[in-house]
Amino acid sequence: MSQDDISPIAEILLGARDMLPMTLAASTYGIAFGLLATQSGFSLLQILSMSAFVYGGSAQLVALDQLVAGAGVGAAVLAGAALNMRVLLITASMRDAMVGRPWWQVLMGVYLATDASIALMQTGKSRRALSSYWYLFGGGTSLLIAWIFTTSIGGILSKGIPDPTRFGLDFALVAVFVAMLPGLWRGRADILPWIVAGGTVLTFATMFPAQSSWALILGAVLGGVTAGVVRGD
Incomplete structure (x- = not known):
């Protein structure tokens, strides 16, 4: 149509x-x-x-x-x-x-x-x-x-x-x-951003358990930046 x-x-x-x-x-x-x-x-x-x-x-x-x-x-x-x-x-x-x-x-x-x-x-x-x-x-x-x-x-x-x-x-x-x-x-282009975001959250939360709430913020930011680079946006 x-x-x-x-x-x-x-x-x-x-x-x-x-x-x-x-x-x-x-x-x-x-x-x-x-x-x-x-x-x-x-x-x-x-x-x-x-x-x-x-x-x-x-x-x-x-x-x-x-x-x-x-x-x-x-x-x-x-x-x-x-x-x-x-x-x-x-x-x-x-x-x-x-x-x-x-x-x-x-x-x-x-x-x-x-x-x-x-x-x-x-x-x-x-x-x-x-x-x-x-x-x-x-x-x-x-x-x-x-x-x-x-x-x-x-x-x-x-x-x-x-x-x-x-x-x-x-x-x-x-x-x-x-x-x-x-x-x-x-799609597959999301694999690396998800790995970066998830890895960042796990690493930060493990190293700084008292500040684990900030792990989500840092993970989301780095995952988003990675997605932009991968996709060329």
Whole structure:
């Protein structure tokens, strides 16, 4: 289907439709995040704000993990921000869709850029289907709405679970993040960055256990730099 023969509204709807499998998958760990965030002392408003303004599942999980582990707010924010630095690299593939767009559309496109939405555009290109700005907008917006909704639902449901450790939910944060890893994998070019990031975290945490929260930040930064060099971004 050529994007010259379709209206922006139709492109938005097609993007939302093609994103549906990832939206359903993200909803499962969105509920888990909301539940664990509430059990960690977050209010429903704080969950909503974090999901809307950070809009980064893996980054939110890492930041929450740091807070639960007793790290300060600054360390948690830095850890999440460092992990989200990969977005600076993946947005390079959005260049064609952004050229000639008004500044506010460019900002919105960058805001909606996630591993899933970029993968959606790349899939569209490989199928010689849509890979336009409005296609990205439709997919990214539908995922954002689902993420905010399900994290809120998780926060509400947690009110009925007074002791999460009794049900093994204290381990759910780790389990959910591990389950997300296959979705973050984009091919063999990720092998070296992952090794650098993982090796850095393990080495730093072993050598400086009292400052282990900073290991995530350093690992994310070095992994991102390595990815940029490997991919030539």
